[in-house]
Amino acid sequence: MHGETRLPRNAKEGILFLLIISIISVNTIAPIIVGLERGFSKEVYIDTLKIIPFMWIIVVLSVRLVAGPVVGKVMPKFIGQTDGFNARVLLNTFLNVTVLSILLSIIGTWVGTKQISIEPFKNFLHIWPRNFGIAFWIELLVAQPIARFAMKTLHARQNRK
Numbered sequence: 001m002h003g004e005t006r007l008p009r010n011a012k013e014g015i016l017f018l019l020i021i022s023i024i025s026v027n028t029i030a031p032i033i034v035g036l037e038r039g040f041s042k043e044v045y046i047d048t049l050k051i052i053p054f055m056w057i058i059v060v061l062s063v064r065l066v067a068g069p070v071v072g073k074v075m076p077k078f079i080g081q082t083d084g085f086n087a088r089v090l091l092n093t094f095l096n097v098t099v100l101s102i103l104l105s106i107i108g109t110w111v112g113t114k115q116i117s118i119e120p121f122k123n124f125l126h127i128w129p130r131n132f133g134i135a136f137w138i139e140l141l142v143a144q145p146i147a148r149f150a151m152k153t154l155h156a157r158q159n160r161k
Contacts, residue, residue, distance in 0.1 A: 004085060005155040006148040013154065017147050018063060024143040026056045029135050034112065036130065051111055058107055059100070067099040089148075093139050101132040 008014040034048045074095055079088055105128045109120035120127070 005152045006085070007151055009155070013151065016154075017151060018060065020147040020150055021139070021143045022056060022059050022063065024146060025135070025138060026052055026059055028138050028142065029131075030055055030108070032134050032138075033108070033131055037112075054111055055104075055108060058111065059104070062100055062103050062107075063096070066103060067096050070099050071095045089144065090140075093144060094136065097132060097136045097139055101128060101135050104135075105131045 008017040030052055031045055031048045035044060038044045038047075071092060075088075075092060078091055105124060106120040108131075109123075109127075110116050113119070
């Protein structure tokens with residue numbers, strides 16, 4: 001996997017990869033979830049745009065401080081040496097989205113309502129599976145492929161130089 005052109009090869013590329021995925025994710029997942037909660041309208045979308053910068057910071061910090069370390073410890077327990085790139089990416093995406101959707105189902109409610117309450121815990125079994133499903137498919141079909149394409153393009157350009 002070290003020579004894989006679809007993944008970051010150093011810290012600078014890792015930051016770019018994270019930025020691409022997080023910006024796409026926050027700008028698609030948050031409006032869909034808020035729209036399902038409050039209805040899809042221009043006013044709801046504009047309200048969502050106001051919280052997106054805060055959610056983006058929370059997402060990046062959650063990835064770096066919580067999901068990354070947790071997934072890093074869990075992945076080796078499930079991945080074998082003969083498992084291919086797609087299997088590794090799918091499991092990595094599944095585990096990251098699981099951790100992040102659990103955290104953000106709670107924190108996102110607090111940010112969206114501008115108050116810390118027990119409400120997200122009361123509704124957790126209702127909102128988390130929906131949030132997980134939305135986030136998983138956005139990650140798998142949109143954010144991750146775009147970020148991997150960007151890495152592949154970057155590496156091809158570097159190889160030409």
